[in-house]
Amino acid sequence: MISSSVSRPSFRRSGWRGPGVGAILHWAVLAGLLFGPWLALLISTGAAVARGNVDWLLLALPTGRRLSLLLRSVGMCAAVAAIDLAVGVLIACAVWSSRRRWAWARWLPLALAALPPYIHALAWSEVLGRLSVMGRGGRLSGVWISVWTMAMALLPLAIGLALISLQTVARPLVDAARTRHDDLTVLWRVILPLAAPLLGAGGGLIFLLSLMDYTVPSLFGVNVYALEIFAEFSASYEPARAFLLSVPLLAIAAGVLWVGQTVLRNAAQEPVWGVSPWGTPPHWSRGFLLGQRAALLVWALQAAVPLVVLAGLTVSSGAWWTTLGPAGREIALSFGIAVAAALIGLPLGWMAMNTLASGVQPSGAVGWAFFLPVALPAPLVGIGLVALWNRAGAGGVYGTAWMPVLAALARFAPLAALALIAQYRRVDPLLWDAARVFQVRDWQTTRRVRVPLLAPGLAAGASLVFALTLGELGATLIVAPPGQTTLTLRIYNYLHYGGSDVVAGLCLVMLLLTLAAGVLGAYAMGAWSRRNSLGEIR
Amino acid sequence: MNVVEIRRLSKAYGPVRVLEEFSLEAPKAGRVAVLGPSGCGKTTLLRLIAGLDLPDGGEILLHGRSASRPDWALAPHLRNLGVVFQSPALWPHMSAAENIRFGLSQLDRAAADDRAAGLMRSLGLDGLGERYPHELSGGEARRVALARALAPRPELLLLDEPLTNLNAVLKQQVHDVLQAHLDEHRPVLIYVTHDPSEVSTGFEQVVTLAGRDTV
Numbered sequence: 001m002i003s004s005s006v007s008r009p010s011f012r013r014s015g016w017r018g019p020g021v022g023a024i025l026h027w028a029v030l031a032g033l034l035f036g037p038w039l040a041l042l043i044s045t046g047a048a049v050a051r052g053n054v055d056w057l058l059l060a061l062p063t064g065r066r067l068s069l070l071l072r073s074v075g076m077c078a079a080v081a082a083i084d085l086a087v088g089v090l091i092a093c094a095v096w097s098s099r100r101r102w103a104w105a106r107w108l109p110l111a112l113a114a115l116p117p118y119i120h121a122l123a124w125s126e127v128l129g130r131l132s133v134m135g136r137g138g139r140l141s142g143v144w145i146s147v148w149t150m151a152m153a154l155l156p157l158a159i160g161l162a163l164i165s166l167q168t169v170a171r172p173l174v175d176a177a178r179t180r181h182d183d184l185t186v187l188w189r190v191i192l193p194l195a196a197p198l199l200g201a202g203g204g205l206i207f208l209l210s211l212m213d214y215t216v217p218s219l220f221g222v223n224v225y226a227l228e229i230f231a232e233f234s235a236s237y238e239p240a241r242a243f244l245l246s247v248p249l250l251a252i253a254a255g256v257l258w259v260g261q262t263v264l265r266n267a268a269q270e271p272v273w274g275v276s277p278w279g280t281p282p283h284w285s286r287g288f289l290l291g292q293r294a295a296l297l298v299w300a301l302q303a304a305v306p307l308v309v310l311a312g313l314t315v316s317s318g319a320w321w322t323t324l325g326p327a328g329r330e331i332a333l334s335f336g337i338a339v340a341a342a343l344i345g346l347p348l349g350w351m352a353m354n355t356l357a358s359g360v361q362p363s364g365a366v367g368w369a370f371f372l373p374v375a376l377p378a379p380l381v382g383i384g385l386v387a388l389w390n391r392a393g394a395g396g397v398y399g400t401a402w403m404p405v406l407a408a409l410a411r412f413a414p415l416a417a418l419a420l421i422a423q424y425r426r427v428d429p430l431l432w433d434a435a436r437v438f439q440v441r442d443w444q445t446t447r448r449v450r451v452p453l454l455a456p457g458l459a460a461g462a463s464l465v466f467a468l469t470l471g472e473l474g475a476t477l478i479v480a481p482p483g484q485t486t487l488t489l490r491i492y493n494y495l496h497y498g499g500s501d502v503v504a505g506l507c508l509v510m511l512l513l514t515l516a517a518g519v520l521g522a523y524a525m526g527a528w529s530r531r532n533s534l535g536e537i538r
Numbered sequence: 539m540n541v542v543e544i545r546r547l548s549k550a551y552g553p554v555r556v557l558e559e560f561s562l563e564a565p566k567a568g569r570v571a572v573l574g575p576s577g578c579g580k581t582t583l584l585r586l587i588a589g590l591d592l593p594d595g596g597e598i599l600l601h602g603r604s605a606s607r608p609d610w611a612l613a614p615h616l617r618n619l620g621v622v623f624q625s626p627a628l629w630p631h632m633s634a635a636e637n638i639r640f641g642l643s644q645l646d647r648a649a650a651d652d653r654a655a656g657l658m659r660s661l662g663l664d665g666l667g668e669r670y671p672h673e674l675s676g677g678e679a680r681r682v683a684l685a686r687a688l689a690p691r692p693e694l695l696l697l698d699e700p701l702t703n704l705n706a707v708l709k710q711q712v713h714d715v716l717q718a719h720l721d722e723h724r725p726v727l728i729y730v731t732h733d734p735s736e737v738s739t740g741f742e743q744v745v746t747l748a749g750r751d752t753v
Contacts, residue, residue: 172627175590176683178614179621180641180690189640193631279591280611 026351033348033409034373037384041243044387048240056240059232060247066228070248073211073225076147081207083151085199088158090295093187095159096166096278112303113160113464115514116471116488117153118215118495119507123309124149125219146220150210152302157209159299161202164422165195175279183282201260208253208375215473219495225249230379239383246377253375254368261368306511313504327490327506334487335513337401338469341408342416345465346458348409349416353424353457356417371414378474381410385479399481407475412468416461423457456524463521467514539602540565541694541726542587548595549582556582559596562745567724571737574747580730581624583747584696587728588621589614600694619694620687620725624702626679628671634658634682635667641690657685660715662708676703684712688719695725701736 048056062070128145169191177186192199214227226249233242284292356367373381385407389398397403435449451458473488480489487510494503544562548555556579564570572580585591587598589611598606605612620641628637635654642650658667661681671679680703687695700716701709717740720727731737737744 170627172623172625173629175585175588175614176621176623176627176686177629177640178590179588179617179619181615181643182613190629194629279585280589280614283613 023351023355026348027355030348030352030413033406033413034370036388037381037410038373038376039384040387041239041380041384045240045243048238053240056244059241059244062225062248066225069223069228070225072143074252076143076150076217076222076224077207077210079147080151080154080210081203083147084154084158084206085162085203087151087155087295087298088162088202089192089199090292091159091299092162092166093284094292094296096163112515112518113156113467115153115156115306115467115511116215116473117150117213118219118473118492119306119310119471119511120153121149121216121219122495122503122507123306124152126309126313127305142220143222146217146222149220150213150216152305153216154206154209155299155302158202158206161205162195162199165198165202166191168198169194182285184285184288197263200263204256204260205375208256211249211252212375212377212474215492226377229377233379233383239387242383243380246380249377254372257372257375258368261371306507310504310508310511314508327487327509330485330487330490331509331513333401333484334470337404337408337486338466340405341412341469342462342466344405345409345413345416346462348413349418349420349461352414352417353420356421371418373410374412374414378407378411378472379478381407382475382478385410385475401481401484403479403481404469404472404476404486407479408465408469408472411472411475412465415468416465419461419464420454420457423454423460426456427453459521459524463517463524467517467521470513470517471510540599541568541601542728543599543602544587544596545599546596547583547586547593547598549579549586549591549593557586557593557747560747561596562743564726564728564743566726567720568743569720569727569741570729571741571744572728572730572747573732573734573737573744575732578747580732580747581698584621584698584728584730587694588619588696589617617694618692619696620690620692621696622680622683622687622698622700624698626671626676626683628674628679628682628686630671633668633670634663634674634678637671637682638685638689640686644690653689654685657689657715658682660718661685662711677705677708680704681708681712684716688715691723691725693725695720695727696730697727698730699732700729701731701733 124145173190173194174186177190181189212226214224214230217224218227229242229246229249232245233239236242352370356370385403386398388394389403389406391398397406431449431453435445471488473492476486476488477492480486485493487506491503491506491510494506540563542562542564544560547557547560549557556577560579560583562570572583574580582591586593586606589606592611593606593608595608597604600612600617604610605617628634629640632640635651635658638654638657639650642653645653654667658664661684663678663681663685666674666678666682671682674682680700684697684700687697701712704712719725729737729741
């Protein structure tokens with residue numbers, strides 16, 4: 001029966017004897033990585049207040065200019081989420097019902113998901129500048145351009161999330177509805193309501209990611225609340241003031257995440273076991289098809305604008321060869337940091353999945369706290385890491401390339417766990433039970449059952465952490481080792497201090513690396529998903 | 539004229555051929571039983587008739603008009619059919635009564651309520667209308683699925699192992715309701731099962747599917 005009452009079995013549910021030493025050690029490492037920076041910030045804030053800076057506490061209450069700034073930021077980000085969700089669902093519907101041999105291409109949008117927003121900003125400012133769409137005297141600015149660019153930057157993520165949401169709607173439920181109503185009615189009355197929890201959570205994530213980003217608004221001359229935090233730290237160099245100023249954002253992030261998690265927990269559908277959702281192509285109305293085509297055009301623009309503009313700028317200026325050579329060290333450093341973060345992030349995510357997905361521990365508050373760092377302002381992670389490691393007896397980590405790795409893990413390790421949990425929930429629970437029944441040794445079960453079945457999640461987690469780390473800027477800006485520069489830092493510096501052809505060349509390198517990671521991840525996910533598929537209904 | 543006519547229908551999943559040049563004719567009020575072991579293509583046959591899958595070869599005609607070919611299929615909701623799937627496939631965000639009323643959009647609310655209530659009463663589901671699928675037992679869910687298929691009084695009824703998960707008493711009850719519905723509304727019935735005892739009486743045609751070949 002398809003219902004929400006099917007319990008999730010755990011790897012160790014029967015006869016579970018409590019956490020072992022390994023599990024405790026793992027959680028200690030994970031907690032240190034994720035919450036160490038926040039603990040350091042809290043201690044810094046407490047110390048500052050104890051020193052007599054009680055009036056700093058007022059920074060946590062936005063009033064006057066800061067309140068209107070916060071409201072404007074929230075409004076902009078709600079618009080970004082609404083645009084992305086609408087376009088994402090339209091595109092997902094088109095891609096979802098595409099022919100089976102193109103099924104792997106459904107995951108291609110994710111390939112561009114990790115491209116840093118400021119690269120989109122550069123490309124769109126170039127296009128809009130040439131079209132003279134915005135601004136006076138050629139200077140681009142404006143809230144709506146900022147919203148549009150941010151929506152474009154996050155669109156691949158929205159498409160991916162919408163696709164995942166639709167994939168969770170079981171085929172028999174769609175089939176049963178199709179025998180009585182046209183496909184558009186089936187979409188409105190059955191598919192979207194069933195996908196709503198995941199779609200809503202996806203919208204919340206997009207809202208949070210745009211709320212925490214300041215790079216795009218700042219490039220278009222728009223002030224937002226996240227930029228205010230960065231400006232405050234740059235001006236005062238006081239971690240406590242930056243932390244207190246960010247409290248409203250932290251509260252919003254915590255609230256959105258809590259609501260999203262609650263909604264997801266109550267989601268009432270079972271996942272699909274790898275079968276195609278449409279046996280026969282759906283019949284959409286003309287209006288809906290028109291909407292789909294418009295959305296596909298937006299998607300094409302979203303992908304083409306950065307690619308074409310950056311390639312055009314690079315080729316026309318001949319900057320490709322002049323930038324690639326001198327940037328070799330930065331590329332190698334960024335690559336190394338991203339690989340290290342992916343390699344360390346996966347086992348951490350695996351262990352977290354064991355606990356959070358299996359139901360061994362209560363996952364409500366623990367899960368919420370675990371995923372919270374993803375939605376928090378990146379500069380604060382950097383500030384917290386500096387406060388944590390820049391002290392005597394801290395093991396000499398500060399000032400090394402491990403700091404950006406730690407920053408990436410603090411921000412993105414939960415995403416590796418999320419990818420694994422999503423894959424874990426896609427697998428028929430009976431397969432885990434069967435593995436438990438027939439297992440000889442635990443490591444054999446891991447090698448022969450868990451790893452193969454979770455392989456798509458491993459591929460998704462690794463490529464996601466790799467690509468996001470490659471483009472990470474907010475925290476890296478603060479923790480980068482002296483004398484060394486990552487690719488993102490070099491781009492960021494050039495963006496502010498000129499050299500658009502050089503920026504274009506570097507952005508193109510970044511784009512190609514991200515694209516390679518994304519395509520590789522998408523291909524591996526598709527290949528392993530097909531292999532794990534249980535086949536068709538006969 | 540036959541309501542359903544199947545001409546040399548073929549379907550394969552990759553190298554596995556589940557249906558090969560299968561033909562069938564069913565006139566109005568015709569009752570056809572399809573027997574066969576697991577994986578022989580019974581469910582595939584129902585999905586093809588319902589327009590939920592495309593055939594690889596052959597054709598399905600409804601009232602003499604082409605409804606499914608390898609390159610085209612009439613939309614399922616335009617075929618005036620009711621289906622009970624192997625799993626109940628109840629929509630989890632709708633109550634039992636809402637599930638049953640889903641196909642009754644041509645009726646006003648009061649008439650739809652009456653019809654749903656009547657079916658629930660006859661199937662022993664009184665008082666369960668407001669329950670959601672996860673609050674129903676396996677047998678209750680199957681009966682709700684049957685009520686949902688019967689409610690619109692379709693011209694073509696496709697039942698895929700409808701008595702699974704029911705005890706002997708419930709099987710008899712469902713059988714009686716189904717019999718009354720067939721006598722009153724005279725739809726074409728295509729009844730799929732692996733159990734020969736379910737189709738020993740009352741069917742004009744009993745078709746046995748042998749199994750699958752590898753291409």
